[in-house]
Amino acid sequence: MKREAFKMYLKPGCEVEYEKRHSAIWPELKKMLSDSGVCDYSIYWDKETNILFACQKVKGNESSQDMGHDPIVQKWWDYMADIMETNPDHSPVTIPLEEVFRMD
Numbered sequence: 001m002k003r004e005a006f007k008m009y010l011k012p013g014c015e016v017e018y019e020k021r022h023s024a025i026w027p028e029l030k031k032m033l034s035d036s037g038v039c040d041y042s043i044y045w046d047k048e049t050n051i052l053f054a055c056q057k058v059k060g061n062e063s064s065q066d067m068g069h070d071p072i073v074q075k076w077w078d079y080m081a082d083i084m085e086t087n088p089d090h091s092p093v094t095i096p097l098e099e100v101f102r103m104d
Helices: 015-023 026-037 070-080
Strands: 003-011 039-047 049-057 096-098
Touching: 015 039, 015 070, 026 039, 026 070
Parallel strands: none
Antiparallel strands: 003 049, 003 096, 039 049
């Protein structure tokens, strides 16, 4: 099982809305991620910088960052585009992070 981490950017003033939308994450999106092998997925928010730090474990070949071809993911991106920094296709701007330390 591999582990991945990345950061994203939340637009200022959208903190409450971001938490609201994720507390009601679509069941079909959650199922699709789980069925694809994504598990133990967490997102943390740095209030000083509005950077979102995400980490996940991946049992299969695709992380959540590789699923942009799926219509459910595309619909989620469109839904979130007004509150996050995004690319032209509405995918969130994400920066992969390299693991430099791990303690098991």
